[in-house]
Amino acid sequence: xxxxxxxxxxxxxxxxxxxxxxxxxxxxxxxxxxxxxxxxxxxxxxxxxxxxxxxxxxxxxxxxxxxxxxxxxxxxxxxxxxxxxxxxxxxxxxxxxxxxxxxxxxxxxxxxxxxxxxxxxxxxxxxxxxxxxxxxxxxxxxxxxxxxxxxxxxxxxxxxxxxxxxxxxxxxxxxxxxxxxxxxxxxxxxxxxxxxxxxxxxxxxxxxxxxxxxxxxxxxxxxxxxxxxxxxxxxxxxxxxxxxxxxxxxxxxxxxxxxxxxxxxxxxxxxxxxxxxxxxxxxxxxxxxxxxxxxxxxxxxxxxxxxxxxxxxxxxxxxxxxxxxxxxxxxxxxxxxxxxxxxxxxxxxxxxxxxxxxxxxxxxxxxxxxxxxxxxxxxxxxxxxxxxxxxxxxxxxxxxxxxxxxxxxxxxxxxxxxxxxxxxxxxxxxxxxxxxxxxxxxxxxxxxxxxxxxxxxxxxxxxxxxxxxxxxxxxxxxxxxxxxxxxxxxxxxxxxxx
Numbered sequence: 001x002x003x004x005x006x007x008x009x010x011x012x013x014x015x016x017x018x019x020x021x022x023x024x025x026x027x028x029x030x031x032x033x034x035x036x037x038x039x040x041x042x043x044x045x046x047x048x049x050x051x052x053x054x055x056x057x058x059x060x061x062x063x064x065x066x067x068x069x070x071x072x073x074x075x076x077x078x079x080x081x082x083x084x085x086x087x088x089x090x091x092x093x094x095x096x097x098x099x100x101x102x103x104x105x106x107x108x109x110x111x112x113x114x115x116x117x118x119x120x121x122x123x124x125x126x127x128x129x130x131x132x133x134x135x136x137x138x139x140x141x142x143x144x145x146x147x148x149x150x151x152x153x154x155x156x157x158x159x160x161x162x163x164x165x166x167x168x169x170x171x172x173x174x175x176x177x178x179x180x181x182x183x184x185x186x187x188x189x190x191x192x193x194x195x196x197x198x199x200x201x202x203x204x205x206x207x208x209x210x211x212x213x214x215x216x217x218x219x220x221x222x223x224x225x226x227x228x229x230x231x232x233x234x235x236x237x238x239x240x241x242x243x244x245x246x247x248x249x250x251x252x253x254x255x256x257x258x259x260x261x262x263x264x265x266x267x268x269x270x271x272x273x274x275x276x277x278x279x280x281x282x283x284x285x286x287x288x289x290x291x292x293x294x295x296x297x298x299x300x301x302x303x304x305x306x307x308x309x310x311x312x313x314x315x316x317x318x319x320x321x322x323x324x325x326x327x328x329x330x331x332x333x334x335x336x337x338x339x340x341x342x343x344x345x346x347x348x349x350x351x352x353x354x355x356x357x358x359x360x361x362x363x364x365x366x367x368x369x370x371x372x373x374x375x376x377x378x379x380x381x382x383x384x385x386x387x388x389x390x391x392x393x394x395x396x397x398x399x400x401x402x403x404x405x406x407x408x409x410x411x412x413x414x415x416x417x418x419x420x421x422x423x424x425x426x427x428x429x430x431x432x433x434x435x436x437x438x439x440x441x442x443x444x445x446x447x448x449x450x451x452x453x454x455x456x457x458x459x460x461x462x463x464x465x466x467x468x469x470x471x472x473x474x475x476x477x478x479x480x481x482x483x484x485x486x487x488x489x490x491x492x493x494x495x496x497x498x
Contacts, residue, residue: 014092014253021093021103023248023340027333028356031176031249033256038179040240040264042326043124046272047189047319049236052131053387054279055295060445061229062214063280069226070276073233074269076433080395081240081265083402083430085258086423089415092247092254095337100401104408107479108472113400114338115468117241119460120394121331124239125369127387128327129164130376132320133157134383138294139313142306150377157373160321161366164328168362171355172249175329182322183267189315190271194278196312201303204281216290218447227440234437235387236272238394240264242330245337258417328365335361342479345471375456389457391441393464399434402427 015025031039057066084097093099097117102110133156137148148156167174198204215225243260247253250260283289284302292298296316300309336358339350350361376383405412406427419426442461446453 014251017092017254018248021091021099023093025248026353026356027094027248027336027358028172029249029251030173031179031246031251033250033252033259034183035176035179036243036246036250036253036256037260037263038183039175039242039246039326039329040260041186041267042179042182042322043239043242043330044237044264044268045128045186045239045319045323046236046268046275047186047316048128048131048323049238050232050272050275050279051296051316052127052134052320052383053232053235054276055290055292056387057229057232058214058286058290058295059216060231061226062212063209064211064213065226065229066232066276066280067210067273069230070233070269070273073230073237074265074272076429076437077234077237078262078265078269079426080398080402080430080434081261082419083405083423083427084241084244084398085261086414086418086427087401087405087412088244088247088261089254089258089417090413092244092250092257092415093337094245094248094333095341096241096244096247096334097397097401098334098338098343101404104401104404104411107476109400109404111343111472111476111479112465112468113397114334114343115464116393116400117397118331118334118338118393119464120238120390120392120397121327121334122365122368122372123386123390123393123460125161125164125324125327125331125365126373127235127383127390128320128324129160129369130157130373130383130386132160132317132324134294135297135313135317135320136160138297139310139317142297142301142310142313154373154377157376158370160324161370163321164324165362165366167325168328168332169357169359171357172246175326178322178325182319182326185315185322186319187267187271189319190275192315193312194274196308197278197282197299197303200308201282201284203284205283209281210277214286214290217445224443228443228445230437231387231391231441231445233272234395234441235391237265237268238390239327239330241394241398242326245330245333248333254415255417258415328362331365331369332358332361335364342475343471345475372460389460392438392457392461395434396438399431403431406431 014029018025087100091100091103098110098114101113133153136156137153140146141148217225219225240261243257247257250256279296279299282299282303289295289298297313300312335350338344339347344350350364352360373386406424442458445455
């Protein structure tokens with residue numbers, strides 16, 4: 001098979017599986033199982049999601065929902081992750097969710113799953129990198145005693161996007177190394193932050209504070225506010241499909257990729273709760289912290305002083321940079337896979353691979369993220385809307401292949417990693433949770449609803465589905481479907497394995 005010299009030893013079996021699914025091996029297969037799990041763990045990134053959405057949590061729910069909502073959402077996400085992991089084991093391709101839906105439900109199911117997944121992945125880059133820009137601006141404010149406005153923050157955001165594009169075009173070997181480093185950076189970072197907030201401040205809240213409820217949304221219903229407050233946890237628990245998107249670059253992908261999904265969720269569940277508890281109990285003045293541009297930075301400053309605050313901010317910023325790097329990997333692989341099947345306008349360009357890396361797809365991913373975040377220049381709630389777009393784009397895309405696995409059980413042949421007799425119960429709970437979460441995050445987050453407070457996530461979702469529908473009718477006759485291998489192809493590959 002052409003190009004086997006750039007693959008790791010023992011990757012021929014993976015290449016055979018890929019050929020049986022209808023694709024040639026084009027990407028470099030050099031990612032380890034730990035690197036694959038590290039990718040999803042890094043994209044979830046509790047030091048990104050929890051930190052950047054902490055102010056949203058303080059406003060919409062307070063400690064009660066931030067802490068216990070995290071526990072509840074994490075449990076539900078385990079069901080979704082397990083259901084997705086089982087389907088990933090059967091279909092380990094870069095297209096991931098899109099390809100799964102295509103195989104189980106047909107071309108149109110795959111088409112819409114792909115567009116939703118792409119929306120969520122691009123929004124994830126935008127949300128992560130803009131959040132990183134906000135934390136970087138907070139650090140610069142502390143260091144140089146300046147004030148960073150929306151324009152300055154957006155410039156920092158563009159610089160971060162550029163950095164992530166440059167890192168991604170270097171190849172998967174560098175990404176694998178960064179994934180491994182990122183896991184230890186995140187775990188050590190959480191330990192340092194929680195340890196400092198636990199040992200240094202002279203004042204901590206009592207345990208009863210963990211059940212305090214805060215509502216500054218303008219809505220009178222506590223239940224409504226608590227439910228929309230789950231966005232912080234659900235937003236953070238997204239991106240674990242990175243392990244699936246990196247299947248074509250991972251050795252022993254049918255086992256390593258599904259395990260990577262679940263390992264990332266469990267690691268994040270534990271680390272995130274410790275981080276949220278450490279931050280919450282160390283708040284010195286709730287009103288002052290809530291009013292700050294970057295509430296965690298205010299917690300660090302008030303509890304530890306300016307010097308320690310800057311050091312901890314640097315830990316968070318580096319973790320967010322790791323997160324954005326791998327988020328760009330996942331999005332670019334989706335762009336590549338979708339374009340490989342002629343499902344994107346300009347697919348001829350975006351499917352190109354250079355030295356085992358889809359470089360054009362990388363640039364399209366970061367460019368789209370920049371465009372999606374433009375409203376942040378004029379809207380104070382645009383960031384929350386971008387995070388909601390991430391959730392309502394990517395989360396339904398997780399559920400669609402799981403739903404189709406239930407609906408078309410006769411079409412599904414489990415891979416080596418599977419749930420056995422628990423498959424259908426787990427899948428049913430996963431789909432039910434995703435339906436609830438999708439509805440919740442299309443709802444208004446503040447009242448009165450104005451141009452500044454409007455949640456434009458549902459509009460973005462409708463626009464993407466409309467574009468997908470129009471493009472389907474224009475391109476469906478030219479859109480390629482994965483072609484099965486010939487007997488000669490399989491015989492050649494089997495001879496390599498033997």
